[in-house]
Amino acid sequence: MAPRTLFDKIWDSHVVETLPDRTAILYIDRHLVHEVTSPQAFEGLRLSGRRLRHPDATIAVVDHNVPTSDRTQPIEEAESRNQIETLERNVKEFGVPYFPLLSARQGIVHVVGPEQGISLPGMTIVCGDSHTSTHGAMGALAFGIGTSEVEHVMATQTILQKPAKNMKVVVEGQVGPGVTAKDIMLAIIGHIGTAGGTGHVIEFAGSAIRELDMAGRMTLCNMSIEAGARAGLVAPDETTFEYVRGRPFAPKGEAFDEAVAYWKTLAADEGAHYDRVVEMRAEDITPVLTWGTSPETVIPVTGTVPDPAAEADAGRRAQMQRMLDYMGLKAGQKIAGTPVDVVFIGSCTNSRIEDLRSAAAIAAGRKVAAGVRAMIVPGSGIVKAQAEEEGLDKVFLEAGFEWREAGCSMCLGMNPDRLTPGQRCASTSNRNFEGRQGPGGRTHLLSPAMAAAAAVTGCLTDVRELI
Amino acid sequence: MDKFTVLSAVAAPLPEENIDTDKIIPARFLKTTKRTGLGVHAFDSMRYRADGSENPDFVLNQEPYRKAEILITYDNLGCGSSREHAPWALLDFGIRCVIAPSFADIFHNNCFKNGILPIVLPHDVCEQLMEDARMGGNARLTIDLPRQVVVRPDGTEVPFNVDPLRKKLLLEGLDDIGQTLQHEKEITIFEERRAQAQPWIPRIVLD
Numbered sequence: 001m002a003p004r005t006l007f008d009k010i011w012d013s014h015v016v017e018t019l020p021d022r023t024a025i026l027y028i029d030r031h032l033v034h035e036v037t038s039p040q041a042f043e044g045l046r047l048s049g050r051r052l053r054h055p056d057a058t059i060a061v062v063d064h065n066v067p068t069s070d071r072t073q074p075i076e077e078a079e080s081r082n083q084i085e086t087l088e089r090n091v092k093e094f095g096v097p098y099f100p101l102l103s104a105r106q107g108i109v110h111v112v113g114p115e116q117g118i119s120l121p122g123m124t125i126v127c128g129d130s131h132t133s134t135h136g137a138m139g140a141l142a143f144g145i146g147t148s149e150v151e152h153v154m155a156t157q158t159i160l161q162k163p164a165k166n167m168k169v170v171v172e173g174q175v176g177p178g179v180t181a182k183d184i185m186l187a188i189i190g191h192i193g194t195a196g197g198t199g200h201v202i203e204f205a206g207s208a209i210r211e212l213d214m215a216g217r218m219t220l221c222n223m224s225i226e227a228g229a230r231a232g233l234v235a236p237d238e239t240t241f242e243y244v245r246g247r248p249f250a251p252k253g254e255a256f257d258e259a260v261a262y263w264k265t266l267a268a269d270e271g272a273h274y275d276r277v278v279e280m281r282a283e284d285i286t287p288v289l290t291w292g293t294s295p296e297t298v299i300p301v302t303g304t305v306p307d308p309a310a311e312a313d314a315g316r317r318a319q320m321q322r323m324l325d326y327m328g329l330k331a332g333q334k335i336a337g338t339p340v341d342v343v344f345i346g347s348c349t350n351s352r353i354e355d356l357r358s359a360a361a362i363a364a365g366r367k368v369a370a371g372v373r374a375m376i377v378p379g380s381g382i383v384k385a386q387a388e389e390e391g392l393d394k395v396f397l398e399a400g401f402e403w404r405e406a407g408c409s410m411c412l413g414m415n416p417d418r419l420t421p422g423q424r425c426a427s428t429s430n431r432n433f434e435g436r437q438g439p440g441g442r443t444h445l446l447s448p449a450m451a452a453a454a455a456v457t458g459c460l461t462d463v464r465e466l467i
Numbered sequence: 468m469d470k471f472t473v474l475s476a477v478a479a480p481l482p483e484e485n486i487d488t489d490k491i492i493p494a495r496f497l498k499t500t501k502r503t504g505l506g507v508h509a510f511d512s513m514r515y516r517a518d519g520s521e522n523p524d525f526v527l528n529q530e531p532y533r534k535a536e537i538l539i540t541y542d543n544l545g546c547g548s549s550r551e552h553a554p555w556a557l558l559d560f561g562i563r564c565v566i567a568p569s570f571a572d573i574f575h576n577n578c579f580k581n582g583i584l585p586i587v588l589p590h591d592v593c594e595q596l597m598e599d600a601r602m603g604g605n606a607r608l609t610i611d612l613p614r615q616v617v618v619r620p621d622g623t624e625v626p627f628n629v630d631p632l633r634k635k636l637l638l639e640g641l642d643d644i645g646q647t648l649q650h651e652k653e654i655t656i657f658e659e660r661r662a663q664a665q666p667w668i669p670r671i672v673l674d
Binding site for chain 1: 482483484485487489490493494495497498499500501502512517541542543546547548549550551554569571572573576577580581630631632642643644647648650651653654657658661665666667668669670671672673
């Protein structure tokens with residue numbers, strides 16, 4: 001057999017059947033369900049008299065809509081409440097395992113899956129959410145699907161898909177101080193663009209990637225979709241196995257050893273073919289952030305806002321100008337020193353315990369600048385409890401941050417956590433689209449450490465000045 | 468799902484790259500539990516001003532494009548979130564065909580699942596079709612799916628590619644769950660084989 005990539009191996013082992021036009025019926029090991037993209041799928045099952053083929057391969061949580069404030073009170077927004085109650089009725093009717101709002105295990109679906117050992121290496125994992133790519137950090141093939149496909153997976157435990165192309169992004173070397181997985185990923189997106197990975201699955205490789213902890217790898221794979229890729233992957237290694245060991249739904253004892261033996265066979269074979277390879281040096285990556293309304297508008301925090309006049313293409317020039325107008329920035333201005341109104345530390349990109357530790361290290365002994373609202377939204381109830389055990393909540397509260405309950409929150413503003421028009425936000429989330437965090441809101445994507453630095457200085461700041 | 472065969476309709480030009488799904492339908496409108504009714508919010512931030520009134524500069528607020536059934540854009544249409552609410556909003560507005568030099572994968576997929584035909588054509592061809600579209604109501608484009616051509620107002624034809632299986636589903640208006648379930652036996656055999664080879668794969672059962 002020809003040498004195969006990690007993606008090829010996972011793909012091949014899940015093909016039930018290949019249809020004449022190369023479309024595969026691909027078996028799905030894990031289906032993660034949340035309240036926003038599932039109601040129409042459950043309704044479809046109901047209308048056609050179908051059941052879930054494997055409730056025991058499915059897990060449901062509420063995350064997108066949930067308030068991150070006091071949860072003993074009823075949910076105020078009627079439509080959000082309705083979506084949550086609809087999910088609760090559906091999981092009951094269809095027998096789907098579910099972590100309810102008041103469970104400690106509730107959280108953002110892409111934090112909960114790995115944390116509970118539900119997402120495992122070598123698996124195929126889907127969810128009606130584009131950031132399902134996060135689970136690729138486990139060495140699993142994980143991608144977002146639409147609601148029609150959610151219904152298809154519920155009914156058949158498969159999806160129809162053609163194989164993706166293989167792309168490898170190699171980052172060799174050692175990153176400097178203050179440079180995190182978020183900076184690496186933003187630098188990659190800045191380099192290849194938001195359509196750079198379209199049609200491909202990106203495998204991240206190289207010494208700088210291997211040295212990342214699991215949270216860092218999740219940040220990387222999470223934003224593969226921002227590079228247009230169908231999924232992101234990191235080959236499972238000892239770091240992965242140690243992370244999985246002992247998780248509630250992971251295999252135990254002999255079964256775990258058997259699983260590890262299998263997982264070790266997944267790494268790409270010597271000489272495996274990649275359709276595209278991109279190489280970067282870790283030493284070249286500095287703390288970065290976005291200036292515009294597309295995740296590819298990445299500049300070093302020491303840099304200046306680019307000038308549309310330097311862009312040759314008229315369409316692109318107009319688009320850049322529109323971004324500058326929307327963001328309230330001027331061509332050529334230094335990005336550092338731009339005042340912020342809000343700091344959001346959270347989302348499926350950066351809300352794990354490692355992210356909170358990194359933010360707390362900057363916040364410790366400092367105060368949130370006057371006039372800045374700074375929020376910490378842990379990724380799950382488990383992350384929150386762990387942070388409290390470590391005393392991080394006190395560090396944040398003493399510095400003047402809000403310490404909130406787990407959920408998607410201000411990443412997409414479906415719950416009450418929203419920017420108001422014109423507000424500028426230093427955000428650890430994944431998208432800076434117009435209106436993403438609230439109509440008229442201005443988003444700068446950056447790392448948790450950089451977000452904390454913005455909170456305590458009141459402006460976009462090079463975190464290296466604070467470490 | 469409605470069948471898609473031959474569509475002769477007004478096309479709206481939207482000459483932008485990277486039109487993301489947040490732009491097509493902002494997250495605050497995703498709280499519905501239905502597939503219908505989202506058309507009024509399609510392109511909300513471009514279509515309405517802060518006071519809620521229509522933005523007269525936006526193409527879909529102008530005649531004859533209020534009745535557009537075809538939308539033409541530049542690269543990477545539908546990037547961002549996986550929300551199927553994006554094609555639902557387009558469909559509810561009346562759009563049955565989207566033409567662009569490239570699409571984001573999930574959005575491209577989601578279009579087919581809802582009877583919307585996404586057509587990939589080179590940038591310069593999209594520009595020409597936008598020029599056609601700017602001629603307004605008398606310059607309809609015809610999308611002939613069985614023959615796989617776009618017929619321009621002057622009668623010239625532009626061929627396009629479409630995946631044969633997806634073409635079949637569109638032509639017949641079929642959902643693909645029924646089709647996959649015809650392979651249920653193979654799915655069961657796969658599951659049995661895998662349970663033997665990898666017995667360690669845990670089931671998710673809550674106490």
